[in-house]
Amino acid sequence: MADIEVGEPDVRLDAPAHTPGVRQGNHEGLHKRQPGHLPDDRSTARRSTGICPGSRNPILPGMPNLSPA
Amino acid sequence: MATAQNTHAAQQPDLTDRDLTDVAFDPITRIIGNLGIYTKIDFPAREVVECRSTSSLFRGYSVFMKGKDPRDAHFITSRICGICGDNHATCSLYAQQMAYGVKPPPLADWIINLGEAAEFMFDHTLFQDNLVFVDYCERMVKETNPGVLEQAERTPAPGADQHGFRTIADILRSFNPFEGRTYKEALQLSRLTREMCCLMEGRHVHPSTLYPGGVGTVATPQVFTDYLVRLMRAMDFVKRAVAMNDDVFDFWYEALPGYDQVGRRRTLLGCWGSFQDPDVVDYDYRHMNDWGNAMFVTPGIIVDNELVTTNLVDINLGMRILLGSSYYEDWTGEETYVDKDPLGNPVDKRHPWNQTTVPKPQKRDLDGGKYSWVMSPRWYDERTGDHLALDTGGGPLARLWSTALAGKVRTPYVRSTGQGIEIDLPKTPSSPEAHLRWSPPPFPNTLERNRARMYFVAYAAGMALYFVERALAEVRAGRTKVFEDFKVPKEAIGVGFHEAVRGVLSHHLVIRDRKIANYHPYPPTPWNASPRDHFGTPGPYEDAVQGMTIFEENGREDFKGIDIMRTVRSFDPCLPCGVHMYLGGGRTVTQSHAPTLGALA
Numbered sequence: 001m002a003d004i005e006v007g008e009p010d011v012r013l014d015a016p017a018h019t020p021g022v023r024q025g026n027h028e029g030l031h032k033r034q035p036g037h038l039p040d041d042r043s044t045a046r047r048s049t050g051i052c053p054g055s056r057n058p059i060l061p062g063m064p065n066l067s068p069a
Numbered sequence: 070m071a072t073a074q075n076t077h078a079a080q081q082p083d084l085t086d087r088d089l090t091d092v093a094f095d096p097i098t099r100i101i102g103n104l105g106i107y108t109k110i111d112f113p114a115r116e117v118v119e120c121r122s123t124s125s126l127f128r129g130y131s132v133f134m135k136g137k138d139p140r141d142a143h144f145i146t147s148r149i150c151g152i153c154g155d156n157h158a159t160c161s162l163y164a165q166q167m168a169y170g171v172k173p174p175p176l177a178d179w180i181i182n183l184g185e186a187a188e189f190m191f192d193h194t195l196f197q198d199n200l201v202f203v204d205y206c207e208r209m210v211k212e213t214n215p216g217v218l219e220q221a222e223r224t225p226a227p228g229a230d231q232h233g234f235r236t237i238a239d240i241l242r243s244f245n246p247f248e249g250r251t252y253k254e255a256l257q258l259s260r261l262t263r264e265m266c267c268l269m270e271g272r273h274v275h276p277s278t279l280y281p282g283g284v285g286t287v288a289t290p291q292v293f294t295d296y297l298v299r300l301m302r303a304m305d306f307v308k309r310a311v312a313m314n315d316d317v318f319d320f321w322y323e324a325l326p327g328y329d330q331v332g333r334r335r336t337l338l339g340c341w342g343s344f345q346d347p348d349v350v351d352y353d354y355r356h357m358n359d360w361g362n363a364m365f366v367t368p369g370i371i372v373d374n375e376l377v378t379t380n381l382v383d384i385n386l387g388m389r390i391l392l393g394s395s396y397y398e399d400w401t402g403e404e405t406y407v408d409k410d411p412l413g414n415p416v417d418k419r420h421p422w423n424q425t426t427v428p429k430p431q432k433r434d435l436d437g438g439k440y441s442w443v444m445s446p447r448w449y450d451e452r453t454g455d456h457l458a459l460d461t462g463g464g465p466l467a468r469l470w471s472t473a474l475a476g477k478v479r480t481p482y483v484r485s486t487g488q489g490i491e492i493d494l495p496k497t498p499s500s501p502e503a504h505l506r507w508s509p510p511p512f513p514n515t516l517e518r519n520r521a522r523m524y525f526v527a528y529a530a531g532m533a534l535y536f537v538e539r540a541l542a543e544v545r546a547g548r549t550k551v552f553e554d555f556k557v558p559k560e561a562i563g564v565g566f567h568e569a570v571r572g573v574l575s576h577h578l579v580i581r582d583r584k585i586a587n588y589h590p591y592p593p594t595p596w597n598a599s600p601r602d603h604f605g606t607p608g609p610y611e612d613a614v615q616g617m618t619i620f621e622e623n624g625r626e627d628f629k630g631i632d633i634m635r636t637v638r639s640f641d642p643c644l645p646c647g648v649h650m651y652l653g654g655g656r657t658v659t660q661s662h663a664p665t666l667g668a669l670a
Contacts, residue, residue: 004428026140026282028554041174041550047287064547066290 036067043067087111089118092630094637095125104598104642107435108614108633112625117633120607120614122598123433123441127396131426134588139165139557139580140281146576146590147275152195154274155188155266156569157576157590163345163565164576165281166352171555175347176548177283179540182344182365183296184269184276185567186533190303191262191273192570193465193526196641198244198255198310201519204635205317206244206252213621213631217324224320228312231500237320240313251313258306265299265533268292283552293541300533304497307527311505314523318516325620332515332636334613335373338467339448339459339596341384341575342368343568344532354411354564357381365478365532366568367485369471370448372457374509376474377450381566382412384448388575388591389419389456391445393603394438400425406579406587407562417449421577421589422562445602446595456602460609461572461593463518463641465525468568470509482531492527495534503527515613515632518639557583569593571641597640610637 023033031037036047045056048067058065090112095105109119130149134142143161147154159181166172203209210218221238234240243251263273269286271278278285286292321328344365351360361368361381368384370377378384392399400418403425407416416422433440447456461467469490472478476487484491489508496502507524510517543549558580565576572593579587599608607615613636621631 004430025280026555026557028556030554037550042547043549047549064545065549066544067549068289 087118088113090625092628092633094630094634095123104594106610106614106633106637108630110619110628112619112628115619117614117617117619120611120633121435121440122443122600122608122610122637123435124443124598125433127428127430127442129426129428131424131587131589132428134585137585139168139578139583139585142576142578142585142588143279143281144275146588149590149592150274150569152192152274153188153570155184155270155276155279156567156574157592158270158276158279159185160565160567160569160574160576160590161578162279162281163352163567164563164578165565166563167354167565168561168563168578168580169281169555169557170353170561171282171553172351173283173347173553174548174550176288176540176543177551177553178345178347178350179536179543180269180284180286180288180551181279182536183293183533183540184266184279185343186529186536187262187265187269187296188273189529189570190307190526190533191259191266193522193529194255194262194306194310195259196570197314197519197522197526198251199246199259201522201635201638202244202251203246204631204638205241205321206246206249207238207241208245209631210241213623213629214325215622220324221320224324226313226316227319228316231312232309232316234313234316237316240317251310254306258303261299261303265296265303268296280552282555283550286551288540288544288549288551290541290544293537293544296533297537300530300537301497304494304530305499307523307530308494308497308500308503311503311523311527314520318520321516327618328516328620329514331617331620331632332518332613332639333512334460334514334609336371336513337457337459337609338371338462338470338513339384339573340366340369340461340467340471341566341568341573342366342381343468344536354382354562357385361566362475362477365480365483366468366528367472367475367477368566369467369475370457370459371467371470371474372450374512376471377452379471379475379477382410382414384566385564385575386410386414386416386420387449387451388421389417389447389449390421390424390591391419391447391456391602391604393445393605394440394600395444396429396431396439396442397444398427398429400427403427411562421575421591422564422579422587424587424589426589441598441600443595443598443600443608445599445606445608446591447599447602447606456604456606458596458599458602458606458608458612459573460513460597460613460640462513463522463639464568464570464572464593465521465528466513466518467572469507469521469525469528473507473509480532480535482534483528490524490528492524492531494527494531515636515639518641522641559583572596594642598642610640610642613637613640 046053089109105123143158147158243249266273270276342364346363349363407422478485492505563578577589
């Protein structure tokens, strides 16, 4: 490294890295924990709301499911 | 090789027997006050004889990224810049996705493309109308070239029916800071386009919803409609702005014969490509040539008006980081991280993958010593053995030129013909449809770099319209997934190629033990602002300013250096929030600007 005088580091370089036991956002198979997301890349109204989501789904199977938010 | 480099060194000016004045502009910057231009001017001959660009600030991202979780990389590197941070985040995602081997769902890529298109529109407009045009506004021209202003008063604007200004002088008056119409409209537009970016990326300029593997944006018809409404309003402005830009720059050529030589430089342009096509891209290095060529801004290197390559693998392997005038120790004795790329090609020791940053602070020595914290990135041309000092032409010039010559982009609103670019913008609330054409100029100079900027805003607007249509098609088909799972590998390498607003952007990443072992972002300004390398080849700013004729009517005593400033700013560096001018002989002129935020009301 360079011959520059620097102070003692007061935090580990990799401090923001993963903490064991905390669920990771990129965890494989996470869609199981995300209601409203279907395994085939589609989603339902449950993605947006937990209140009567069924009645917000399309009325015909051929219609796209455009969840409100 | 040495011969070619020596030729360049031999072109260094002979400074003896000339009446030279040192004129320094330091700092010139928008972000962190770190760019200085030091010139020697021959006032009797009205020529800039020598120029050196220096930076007095060390950032050290490549030093402190080591050891961190690679998944944090885009959040950290976004902070490199206060105006194009989302370009860094996006580029970092591309590098991470290559390293993790994950391809996001198509909708995620469309959303990123939409956010980036909005960023290009935002940043270019803000820079052009609120910062560049201050150098061309009525008040400035009155001070530097009163004769030109008189002529502008008498010259009718050819595009008056499109932008509504009767004479060229009317346009220049609208550029006056804080009070001109164009200046104020551009500020309002920059709000609109930032909102567009926020809709897609959560936040501007440090996105909160971009992750490797996808985005966190909830894709609903509403979010795209909100984007579209703003895009249509922005297009009204863009159509007027292109016509206005053409009028002003055409007038400049006419009013100041010979101005085409200002900022002229050999055509050495680099573009790393932008806007991935989700139908083709898989973020795998081995297929990088295929998906690089499918990008909606084609990557390419243009040497002497010829397109040398559009292959991102060639572009990657040709990158060399040279030293010579920079405050660093060489890293030849340090570790080699990547000796072969995933295709088996050898990777040079001076390639960013193998770079180790070893800072060595020292006194600035502008007379043949080290004078900058910027390194000297070069591209090794295998055909000639030269290390080319590529520039980005401020970003848009290289992007449009490369896309135009490659002839690969075919979308309903933007098409590349092989010789030029056609942009069709539809009818919008207060303007009819517009058909724009851009062709490469005979050579790059100050005015053409600026002209390309507004054409690229139109390009990004046309592309954004196409991306909205594709994204909405995904949503309507029910494919609303925007995120793909992945695992961080124990060891991997990755590279991201993207365009920051002002030009080429690459992030090189090496992962070991699931942590970052080496990380090197190369944004456009190191390419443009690089100092002389160890061959003596000057960097692009130095090259463009050196040998330039001065058109300013002021003499030595009240010299503003407007032609030099126009040239440096045409590359879209970081602009001054205050300019200190030092005139040889001990006289210091300080000029500072206080932004009056209430001026719009």
